[in-house]
Amino acid sequence: MADTQLPPRIGIDRPGSFSRSVFHERHPVLIANLIADNTYPSHIRDRLEALLAETLEGTVPPEVPPGPNRPFWEAEIARCVGTPWNDLPFLWAESYFYRRILDAVDHFAPARVFYGADPFAPQKQAQLDGAELRTDLEAYAALTERDSTSQDRAERRQALLRAALWGNQADLGFRTTTAIAGQSDIVVDDSPAIWDLIDGPGSGPVIVVADNAGRELTADLALIDAILETAPVELHLKPHPYFVSDATGRDLLATLDALAADPNKPVQALAQRLRDAIRGDRLRLRAHGFYVLPTTYRHLPPDLAADFRAARLVILKGDLNYRRLVGDREWDAATPFGEVVDYFPGDVAALRTAKSDLAVGIDPVRLTELDNASPEWRVSGTHAMMQVLH
């Protein structure tokens, strides 16, 4: 589909909309949490509160916040300076908001005390230490202990894929103001095609573009371990903190440590296999500046496009990757997935729990049922989808 045919961008101006609630209801709690969780001196707390006030009532200032991708942000801010936050596109505004948070807490300020510190680390660590993750790991241990027949193996692989899918509920940005109300439904399930691509011919890797640290990354790593039985894997991570719990390289290392220290032997063995795979370059790790930009996958940098083209499958995890894949726009949810993402350079699978207004590729009859039965299904995190283009 050509750029000119795309529907309008989702904004944050409409009263009562989900996107507006993210800025006007979620972000005040998010900033309060940052201030409560971290030992920030008053000037950093003041900056965070001023940023929040600016996003609620102010306009985009001319200063370019420090950090990577500077030329990109210089051009974007030159274009948007003076624009009221309320008139910005949702995805752009959120991406810029998180960069401004990192500026406010001195994340990119060399020689300052909080240089490089992750403002969301206390929340991420609490999830790594939490009871929910312990339960996940018990379930993993039980699942992997009874693997003898080929049917068991197929069931185990499918269980790991589903765990990685539902792991996306553990997103701490979403949980800032929303309690999870269970796992209701997989609205689209293209999982047979996912396994066919993973097990298919060719020497290219499966690329997994991670989303959240903690429980989601743990489930992703268990899935990656299963994929490694048939294909090399490349795990793509954020180069710096973003959208609260997005996984960085440091989060990966902390997760491997947590798995290695777990009392369950199968979990310790998982950590060992993953570490061996990293040492042996069968599991490659990559961070890329593209993953912290508000642009969509339509505008991939050439190096990532080449990697995606050479991969046997690209698995995009989570809601934000979905928004960037299909475009954060007012789609008719019945628009075929393949029509929307036909631009993608290779085979791609999107695994997300629905936590924002947009969806595509939903069967029209199913869509009517969903809209009638639970009007909040697009934003409640209780509905999931696994969609494939190949």
Ligand SMILES: O=P(O)(O)OC[C@@]1(O)O[C@H](CO)[C@@H](O)[C@@H]1O
């Ligand atoms: O990418 P993720 O972690 O699945 O979700 C990102 C998210 O928390 O951010 C947006 C609101 O800030 C929503 O799209 C979604 O709820």
